[in-house]
Amino acid sequence: MSKETKPHLNLVVIGHVDHGKSTLTGHLLFRAGFIDEKKLREIEEEAKKRGQESFKFAWLLDKLKEERERGLTIDLSFMRFETKKYYFTIIDAPGHRDFVKNMITGASQADAALLVVSAKKGEYEAGMSPEGQTREHIILAKTMGIDQVIVAVNKMDDVTVNWSKERFEQIKSEVSKFMRGFGFKVEKIPFIPVSAWTGDNVMESSPNMSWYKGPTLIEAFDLLEVPPKPIDKPLRIPIQDVYVITGVGTVPVGRVETGVLKVGDKVVFMPAGKVGEVRSIEMHHVRIPKALPGDNIGFNVRGVSRKDIRRGHVVGHLTKPPTVARSFRARVIILWHPTAIAAGYCPVIHAHTASVSCRLKEIVAKIDPRTGKV
The missing domain is CATH 2.40.30.10 (Translation factors)
Structure with a gap:
């Protein structure tokens, strides 16, 4: 099937800064044949000159000059590729805390998410700390209505991990527990041990992790489902x-x-x-x-x-224009805030692609998150 006849899915790649999102996506696109060797060689040469050879796959996505020099994904990168079953648009979202509003835009456009979690000692723990983006992106994905998630446990080749089944199982257990707490059906979520750098378990099963019997990353993409398309609703x-x-x-x-x-x-x-x-x-x-x-x-x-x-x-x-509101009532979940929040507080709201300053007029009630009651 060509991309014109295959069902289309939007996949956002999320996770903590430096956990290997862009590298994994770049390697996947290269191995799937959607980036040619010539392009990779050009980028490899430039990366070598700057002493950043380990960023070569990530640079396929990080097109902006500023991103290259800081080694971070600032804006959203859109790439396309196909599996046996689907035609995908991949949205590579930033993991750095400064750029979280762009990650919100990416998540709001996605049908499913690929969560990249580094298994490297110290990096995994940083991502799961109270201020870590692994936790924050899991919550944001759920808030944006993304229920379908694939978890790639990356950097299994790192010396602190050495393809360890025990480390993988520890991460799977802890991340599953956290996701379950936010309403994800974790029994439907594949956890895949991978190496974005070497390509283990990306396209083919890894000889370094013979203990793993689940799908490769490319196979897991075909386990996703196309959400119903609301074509009968007004255009938005x-x-x-x-x-x-x-x-x-x-x-x-x-x-x-x-x-x-x-x-x-x-x-x-x-x-x-x-x-x-x-x-x-x-x-x-x-x-x-x-x-x-x-x-x-x-x-x-x-x-x-x-x-x-x-x-x-x-x-x-023109016949059914989008409605505009000057005020609205919202249910708000506070993940973390350094001070108390009261009437008069002025936050910035990120809604789909918009960012708007607003003022909190009144706190109507506090709701118990466990019971959903006031």
């Missing part, structure tokens, strides 16, 4: 970015959450209220006549300029 596309392309015009980029977008549709951008007509739609540089829920697209609109719209705006059909 949160805008991630807006580009101006010479000879084309204004091109907003985003993921279709609900409804169907077709060429020729009249659309409105809220809360700006700007109206335009869809002239063309592209996904991964291929023109398509319509876009369905889950599709990451760029679309050219006539009648709207770049200065009129921005990240965080939501697109809908």
Whole structure:
């Protein structure tokens, strides 16, 4: 099956900083044949020059110059690849605490998550500490409605691990317990011991871990399920970015959450209220006549300029525009905060691709998390 006929899934790669997310994804894409040897060699040479050869696979994804020099993933990288069953868009999300708002955007666009957890002594413990991103990303994924997760226990080749079954089982037990506490069905979650650097258990079963009898990473992807597509609901596309392309015009980029977008549709951008007509739609540089829920697209609109719209705006059909609210009531879970929170507190809300400052007007009630009652 070609990618046009295979079901499409969005997969976000999450986890603590330096646990090997970009390296694992880059190695997977290379081994799956979606990155050529020439490209890898070019990147390898550049990495060697900078004394950062161990970053070569990660650099396939970390395109921004600033990311390369800091060795971190700051923005979201979008790559595509295919398995026997599915056509995937991989979203490589940042693990560094400073960039958590970008990770929220990545998770809000995903159907499933690949959680990368380093088995290396010290690194695993840092990720599972109260301020670690392993814990934080697990909670954020659940909050964003991601129920399907694959856990890759990485760096099994490290000298502090040495392919140890005991270390893998310890991590599996502790991470499972934490995930179960947030409502994940852990019996459905595969835990796979891998090495992003050597490729063990990525495509083929590892001779270094003959004790492991489960699926490889590529096999685990085909165990995922396609969520139902809400095509009967009104069109909603949160805008991630807006580009101006010479000879084309204004091109907003985003993921279709609900409804169907077709060429020729009249659309409105809220809360700006700007109206335009869809002239063309592209996904991964291929023109398509319509876009369905889950599709990451760029679309050219006539009648709207770049200065009129921005990240965080939501697109809908003119007949059923997205609603706008000045206030709302929310149930909030506080993961960690250094001080007490009271009426008048001013947090920043990250909703889909938007970031907005707001003010807490009133605390209506406190709810017991164990019982769900006031």
